Structure formats: structure tokens, C-alpha cells
Amino acid sequence: MDRVRVVGRRILCGILLSAWVLLPASGWGAPLAPLPAPKAQKPAQAELGRRLFFDPRMSGDGGISCATCHMPAKGWGDGQALSAGYPGSKYFRNAQTLLNAAYNKRVFWDGRLSGADLPTLVRDHLTEAHFMLVDGRLFPERLKQVPAYVKMFKEAYGGEPSFGGSLKAISAFLHTIASRNVPFDKFLKGDKKAISAEAQKGLALFRGKAGCAACHNGALLSDGGFHALGVPENEQIFQDPLRHITFRRFNKVIGVPNFMNLRADPGLYVVTKEEGDRGKFRTPTLREVAKTAPYMHNGALATLEDVVAFYDKGGGSGPNKSPRLKPLGLSADERNALVAFLKSLSGEAVSAKEPKIPDYEIRKLGDN
Amino acid sequence: MDRVRVVGRRILCGILLSAWVLLPASGWGAPLAPLPAPKAQKPAQAELGRRLFFDPRMSGDGGISCATCHMPAKGWGDGQALSAGYPGSKYFRNAQTLLNAAYNKRVFWDGRLSGADLPTLVRDHLTEAHFMLVDGRLFPERLKQVPAYVKMFKEAYGGEPSFGGSLKAISAFLHTIASRNVPFDKFLKGDKKAISAEAQKGLALFRGKAGCAACHNGALLSDGGFHALGVPENEQIFQDPLRHITFRRFNKVIGVPNFMNLRADPGLYVVTKEEGDRGKFRTPTLREVAKTAPYMHNGALATLEDVVAFYDKGGGSGPNKSPRLKPLGLSADERNALVAFLKSLSGEAVSAKEPKIPDYEIRKLGDN
Structure with a gap:
């Protein structure tokens, strides 16, 4: 029922906004559009999720939280080329921003999980050996010895702290981390002064000569698809x-043949096992992109200027490279205009106050 | 076939030694006897096991090894009342010595695993959330990037580093950690000067008035059974x-009913779920006992003197307390003699040289 209502609301929003929406430049994909309002969350659930998001007791060693790799002050990523991973491990891809994560069709750079099932995404992060390595039967017992959480779970879900409830609460919190007051959205809604003349020039290039909108389209500025760029x-x-x-x-666990001789990240191939998908990665959203350097699935490009220069020379080289990538012959002014446009895609900081981590306080026996 | 041969060898040893073996004092249990020779291990396997035993890369966070809680210098325990456990956790029982561990019928204080299957015991320790929390698919990949281990696995098992192979290698190493040159064994074999006159007086009490040999019998000085002492x-x-x-x-995971209101360690009950087993714990071996303070399943007694005093007053109180426990009315001299006897059960230090932990060195691609 809830989902039906939300879809209905989104369709309604689409109709209301259609007057201001820019049609795609070249017949590809969905038009650029303001971000629909985030799905409303029950405040008690989202607030519980916020508290858990920052609590390191959600990890195996009690030492790292979701916020360790998804810091509000770093655009909800970690600012590193490759993310840190669990102690004793290091991860091999860039930690993506969580801003607007609830709008994704597929998640992870290789698209291995559905964006429609955020609790599973959260579970993967909490339990995987390279992320937070928590035992799903241990951490609810931890939460039960924290009176503040017992109270909050009762309010949010009518019961005791649980693994499933924690996944749902963090998912509810993720829905609240959405772009707010982005200049480009105001522009789309008719305020022609919302972005600079240079950014408007960048937009024209984005939709025209530079061809960015071929893949970076729709409200997320992402087609949600997978493309090989030769990064x-x-x-x-x-x-x-x-x-x-x-x-x-x-790569072993996900079943990549001959994983022991890999010399490149296989990308989408790990999901489909189709040679034609080797080297393809999910088109990331460009919303808030100015806050989330470094860029690409492996952080190989340090700045937005580097990214624009990368596309200007037609991308890199590698298998299955997208035929859409061609040298663009952009002038320095044009590259700067594109960067100015990309910067207009960031809104005011979406922060979440870091909560004080509540202390353990053993429950009275008999109250359990 | 191997097992048949070992059992045959043990029977043979039993016959050869029978001339020296003391018959049980009171008709209970197996006679006190020298420890049979440990089952011979392939040197390449036991040596690999020794190296892995000390390597912290066997744990989830790469920070703790088997030797963190089973230190040769602490009688292969950790010297704490309750063992440390994985970071972010703490365990709730005493870390038992690994000396002679390969002779146990059941393992853990609650007997939840078979002593005949050491690889499963090792697996439990490596993977459990409260012990070493390693992912069984991650750590062989760690070992494969250490040339020394690749070489040693090839020699020991003819293949690449693996999870199962690691469990077997550590098990092989455990077989080598056995009592050597224990004075009491020499005494049993006829050397009447091997233990002091006071210890001989203690032995008589042990088998007679104090009744210790009712449960502490056989070559391990343990009946391998489960008794409630009211510790x-x-x-x-x-x-x-x-x-x-x-x-x-x-207690939740192992299925203890009403686990949330437990006010005492259920002991064997966690395995059988029989009320009559609540509070029963496995009789520990007394071999090497002078090295493994503090004592009892929860480390509640600090010294051997405390243990003897505990039995002297007839044990503690609690459900299912063994009817064998009665106030003994021992004199100070008698208590001292019992302690002297217990000290005669320790042999020369069984040490294992702590290896230098070999560095990672990424394998050449193509050699994998």
C-alpha cells in the first residue's frame, strides 16, 4: 500500500513538474529533472537509524560505524580514493556518497544489489568481512544493554532491539539524506538566476557537445546503467x-572465473558473468558531486577538472569501452563551464548531528 | 585406519604399563596412569600449524592469534580468570590450557564439542564472534600472499593454503603440546624418588580421604565427565x-530457554537442556595444573591452596551439586600435601618458539 502511494505521488510530481523539465538533448534517456521529495519516514524510525548509523557497536570489533566510511563532512563518503574497510582489511573501490542513495535502482559500483531493498544493502555492509563484520546475533544483544536504544526500538517498532529492526531503521535514516535546495533544481523550476551564466553554458555543453546527458540524465543525473569508460x-x-x-x-566468493589472475576490476561482470560487461560500472549520480572527490569507481581522478579532461580526451582504454566516448575537443573555457555546471548540482550541506554514543547499562534481570 | 592403529597402540601401552599403574582407590573410574605418547604428527604439518597458531592474520581484524589467549608462557592459557575474547567482546569463561588438549573426550567447559574432532574445535575458535571472528574465505587469501606459507602448505598438504588445511595443521600442532617428563609419571613408572614424601602423602589423600580420584582419574587425571561443584x-x-x-x-544461540533471565552459567545444560545438568562442568585435567591459575570454569579460585580449601569445606552450593562433595576435615598439613602432589603433576615447560611473522609479499600474477 505504501509503495503504491509513493509511486502515485511520484507520478503526480512528474506531471506537476513537467512544465519546467528539460527534454533530453539527443533523444537518450530521461530528462533532467528536480529530485522528487524523499519518501516520508516515521520520525522515530529515522531518528533511531541516525543514532545507529553513528554507533561503532554495529561492527564486529565495536570500533567502526557506518559513519567511519560515510562521513557527513566528506559528502557522506570518506574522501579517500579507495575506502578503508574493516581493520585488517582494506577495500578496493571508492566509498560512494550516501546522499540520495535511496533513489538508486541498483547499488554498489557493480550493481550487485537492488536499490529498492535498502535493508539488504545495510545488512551487506554490517556483516561483510571487508566492511563491518558484525555477527547479526551479537549486536542486538549489545543494543539491549543500552536503555536509550531499548526505549527507541519500542517507540519505533513496538518491540525489542533486533537485527532486522536495525536494518530497517538505518534504511529509514538513509531516506532522509537527500539533496536540499540545489541551485540547479531552482533553475529547472524556472529561476533563471539560480545558476551562473557560466554554469548555464556548461549545461548546454552537458546536454549537447560534451554528450554527458546521454548517461547522466533523469532526476539523479544518472541513467542507473553500466558503462565502460576505460578508467x-x-x-x-x-x-x-x-x-x-x-x-x-x-571475486572468488562472487564466482568470477579465473579470479586469481585478474589484472583489472571486472565491474558489472561480477554480476552477469558476461564478457561484454567486463569493465562496466554504474553511472553515479552527479548530485552533490562537488562534495565527493576523488572520482570514479576506484578514485583514480582527483578533481572535477580531471574528470572533465578525462572525457574530453575520449575516456581511457579497456574492454567494452562505450562507443559514446569520443574526443570532444573542448576549449579551456568549455571545460571550466562544465565544472561550473557540475558545481551547481550541490545544495546546502546535508548534515546529521553526530549523536553522543549512549553508554552500556546492564538491564535489570527480569526486565529482559 | 589411523584411528584403529592409534587405539590399538593405546591398548598396547596400557598393557605394558599395567604393572606400574595404580589401581583406583575406591572403585571409581580409570586408574591413574602415565600419559600415552602423543599421536605422531607429520613434521611439516605440525610446523605449519605452529606458525599459524601465532599468526594474528587468522583473526577477523588481523590483530589476535590463537596465542593471544593460549600463551605458552602462561601454561597455554591466558592467566586471566575470564578470557579476553575478540575486541569489542569479552568471553565469560576461563581459557583452558591447551597442554594435552588432544587427549580430551569432550572439549570446552560445557563439553559442546567432541575432542576427537580437533579441526572443528579450531574452526569454532577461529570463526566465533567472541573468539577470532575470521571469515573462512578471507584468511586463505591472506595466506596465499605470504610465500612462506604457500611453500609450507605445498610441503604439508601438497596444495595451496586453504581453510580446511589450516584447521588440520593447527590440530596437528595441538597434538605436539603434551606433558613431558612429569615427575608423577616417573613415580608411576617405579621411580619412588621422583616425587617428594609430602607429595606421596598428598597422593594417598587424593586417592583416599579427599576423594579427588573419584573424578580426577585416568591418564589425564580427569574422568572426562561433568559435575556440579557449586563454584x-x-x-x-x-x-x-x-x-x-x-x-x-x-546462550541464546545455543538455545537455552529463558536465556534472558539467566543468573548463573548453565554449564552442560546448554548441550543437553536437561535440568539435572544445570551447573555441571567438565572435569579438567590436572596435568600441568600448577601452571594454569586461576582455577575453575570461571576462574573463581585464584590458587591451588584455594581449590583445596574449597573442596575441604565440601564445595559450594547450587543445583545438582555432586553428592561426592562433603566436608573433608583436612588438616593444614594434609591440605599442603595435596598441593604438593598437584605440583608434581607439572613437567618441564612445554614451549613453542614464537615464530617471526612472515610479511605479505604479493604473488606474481600467473603464479596463482
Whole structure:
């Protein structure tokens, strides 16, 4: 019922907004559009999720929280090329922003989970050996010895702290981390002064000569699809033992043939096992992109200027490279205009006050 | 076939030694006897096991090894009343010595695993959330990036580093940690000067007035059975949140009814779920006992003197207390003699040289 209502609301929003929406430049994909309002969350559930998001007791060693790799002050990523991973491990891809994460069709750079099932995404992060490595039967017992959480679970879900409830609460919180007051959205809604003349020039290039909107379209500025760009490998994956080990184990467990001789991140191939998908990665949203350097699935490009320069020379090289990538012949002014446009896609900071972590306080026996 | 041969060899040893073996004092249990020779291990396998035993990369966070809680210098225990457990957790029972562990019929204080299957015992320790929390698919990938291990696995098992192979190798190593040159064994074999006159007086009490040999019999000085002694609870389990949480989760996962209101360690009950087994714990071996303070399943008694005094007053109180426990009315001299006897059960230090932990060195691609 809830989902039906939300879909209905989104369709309604689409109709109301259609007057201001820019049609796609070249017949590809969905038009650029303001972000629909986030799905309303029950405040008690989202607030519980916020508290759990920052609590390191959600990890196996009680030392790292979701916020360790998804920091509000770093655009909800970690600001590193490759994300840190669980102690004793290091991960082999860039930690993506969680801003607007609830709008994704598929999640992870290889699209291995559905964006429609956020609790499963949260579970994967909490339990995986390279992320937070928590035992799903241990951490609810931890939460039960924190009176503040017992009270909050009762209010949010009418019961005791649980694994499933924690996944749902964090998912509810993720829905609240959405772009707010983005200049480009105001522009789309008719305020022609909301973005600079240079950014407007960038928009024209984005939809025209530079062809960005072919894949970066729709309200997220992402087609949700998978494309190979020939981004250079991040050699740390093949030189840093901890990253290499995590990379090998991941590819082994997900069933990549001949995983022991991989010399490149297979991308979407890990899901489909189709050679034609090797090297393809999910088009990331460009909303809030100015806050989430470094860029690409492996953090290989440090700045937005580097990203624009990468596309200007027609991308890199590698298997299955998208035929859409061609040298663009952009002038310095044009590259700057594109960067100005990309910067207009960030709104005011979406922060979440870091809560004080509540202390353990053993429950009175008999109250359990 | 191997098992048949070992059993045959043990029977043969029993016959050869029978001339020296002391008959049980009171018709209970197996006679006191020298420890049979440990089952011979392939040196390449036991040596690999020794190296892995000390390597912290066997744990989830790469920070703790088997030797963290089973230190050769602490009689292969950790010298604590309650063992440390994985970071972010604390365990709720005493870390038992690994000396002679390969001779046990059942393992853990509650007997929840078979002593005949050491690889499963090792697996439990490596993977459990409260012990080492390693992912069984991650750590062989770690080992494969260490050339020394690749070489050793090839020699020991003819293949690559694997999870199962690691469990077997550590099990092989455990077989080598056995009592050597224990004075009491020499005494049993006829050297009447091997233990002091006071210890001989203690032995007589042990087998007679004090009744210890009723349960502490056989070559291990343990009947391998389960008895309730009324040992006082270690209140840390109910006061330290990290211990309490581990205790609750363990009892929940193993299916103890009403686990949330437990006010005492259920012992064997967790396995059988029979009320008559509540509070019963496995009779520990007394071999090497002088090295493994503090004592009892929860470390509640600090010294051998405390243990003898505990039995002298007839044990503690609690459900299912063994009818064998009665006030003994021992004199100070008698208590001292019993302690002298217990000390004669320790042999020369069984040490294992702590290896230098080999560095990671990424394998050449193509050699994998």
C-alpha cells in the first residue's frame, strides 16, 4: 500500500513538474529533472537509524560505524580514493556518497544489489568481512544493554532491539539524506538566476557537445546503467596486500572465473558473468558531486577538472569501452563551464548531528 | 585406519604399563596412569600449524592469534580468570590450557564439542564472534600472499593454503603440546624418588580421604565427565556489559530457554537442556595444573591452596551439586600435601618458539 502511494505521488510530481523539465538533448534517456521529495519516514524510525548509523557497536570489533566510511563532512563518503574497510582489511573501490542513495535502482559500483531493498544493502555492509563484520546475533544483544536504544526500538517498532529492526531503521535514516535546495533544481523550476551564466553554458555543453546527458540524465543525473569508460586501474589494488586480498576474496566468493589472475576490476561482470560487461560500472549520480572527490569507481581522478579532461580526451582504454566516448575537443573555457555546471548540482550541506554514543547499562534481570 | 592403529597402540601401552599403574582407590573410574605418547604428527604439518597458531592474520581484524589467549608462557592459557575474547567482546569463561588438549573426550567447559574432532574445535575458535571472528574465505587469501606459507602448505598438504588445511595443521600442532617428563609419571613408572614424601602423602589423600580420584582419574587425571561443584558465579559476567552480552548471545544461540533471565552459567545444560545438568562442568585435567591459575570454569579460585580449601569445606552450593562433595576435615598439613602432589603433576615447560611473522609479499600474477 505504501509503495503504491509513493509511486502515485511520484507520478503526480512528474506531471506537476513537467512544465519546467528539460527534454533530453539527443533523444537518450530521461530528462533532467528536480529530485522528487524523499519518501516520508516515521520520525522515530529515522531518528533511531541516525543514532545507529553513528554507533561503532554495529561492527564486529565495536570500533567502526557506518559513519567511519560515510562521513557527513566528506559528502557522506570518506574522501579517500579507495575506502578503508574493516581493520585488517582494506577495500578496493571508492566509498560512494550516501546522499540520495535511496533513489538508486541498483547499488554498489557493480550493481550487485537492488536499490529498492535498502535493508539488504545495510545488512551487506554490517556483516561483510571487508566492511563491518558484525555477527547479526551479537549486536542486538549489545543494543539491549543500552536503555536509550531499548526505549527507541519500542517507540519505533513496538518491540525489542533486533537485527532486522536495525536494518530497517538505518534504511529509514538513509531516506532522509537527500539533496536540499540545489541551485540547479531552482533553475529547472524556472529561476533563471539560480545558476551562473557560466554554469548555464556548461549545461548546454552537458546536454549537447560534451554528450554527458546521454548517461547522466533523469532526476539523479544518472541513467542507473553500466558503462565502460576505460578508467585506469588503481594500482593500489594490485600492490597493497590488504587491498589485493580483499579484491581476490570478493571475486572468488562472487564466482568470477579465473579470479586469481585478474589484472583489472571486472565491474558489472561480477554480476552477469558476461564478457561484454567486463569493465562496466554504474553511472553515479552527479548530485552533490562537488562534495565527493576523488572520482570514479576506484578514485583514480582527483578533481572535477580531471574528470572533465578525462572525457574530453575520449575516456581511457579497456574492454567494452562505450562507443559514446569520443574526443570532444573542448576549449579551456568549455571545460571550466562544465565544472561550473557540475558545481551547481550541490545544495546546502546535508548534515546529521553526530549523536553522543549512549553508554552500556546492564538491564535489570527480569526486565529482559 | 589411523584411528584403529592409534587405539590399538593405546591398548598396547596400557598393557605394558599395567604393572606400574595404580589401581583406583575406591572403585571409581580409570586408574591413574602415565600419559600415552602423543599421536605422531607429520613434521611439516605440525610446523605449519605452529606458525599459524601465532599468526594474528587468522583473526577477523588481523590483530589476535590463537596465542593471544593460549600463551605458552602462561601454561597455554591466558592467566586471566575470564578470557579476553575478540575486541569489542569479552568471553565469560576461563581459557583452558591447551597442554594435552588432544587427549580430551569432550572439549570446552560445557563439553559442546567432541575432542576427537580437533579441526572443528579450531574452526569454532577461529570463526566465533567472541573468539577470532575470521571469515573462512578471507584468511586463505591472506595466506596465499605470504610465500612462506604457500611453500609450507605445498610441503604439508601438497596444495595451496586453504581453510580446511589450516584447521588440520593447527590440530596437528595441538597434538605436539603434551606433558613431558612429569615427575608423577616417573613415580608411576617405579621411580619412588621422583616425587617428594609430602607429595606421596598428598597422593594417598587424593586417592583416599579427599576423594579427588573419584573424578580426577585416568591418564589425564580427569574422568572426562561433568559435575556440579557449586563454584560461586564470577560476578563480572553479570556486571561487565561486554561479558554479559557475550554470555547472553551465546546462550541464546545455543538455545537455552529463558536465556534472558539467566543468573548463573548453565554449564552442560546448554548441550543437553536437561535440568539435572544445570551447573555441571567438565572435569579438567590436572596435568600441568600448577601452571594454569586461576582455577575453575570461571576462574573463581585464584590458587591451588584455594581449590583445596574449597573442596575441604565440601564445595559450594547450587543445583545438582555432586553428592561426592562433603566436608573433608583436612588438616593444614594434609591440605599442603595435596598441593604438593598437584605440583608434581607439572613437567618441564612445554614451549613453542614464537615464530617471526612472515610479511605479505604479493604473488606474481600467473603464479596463482
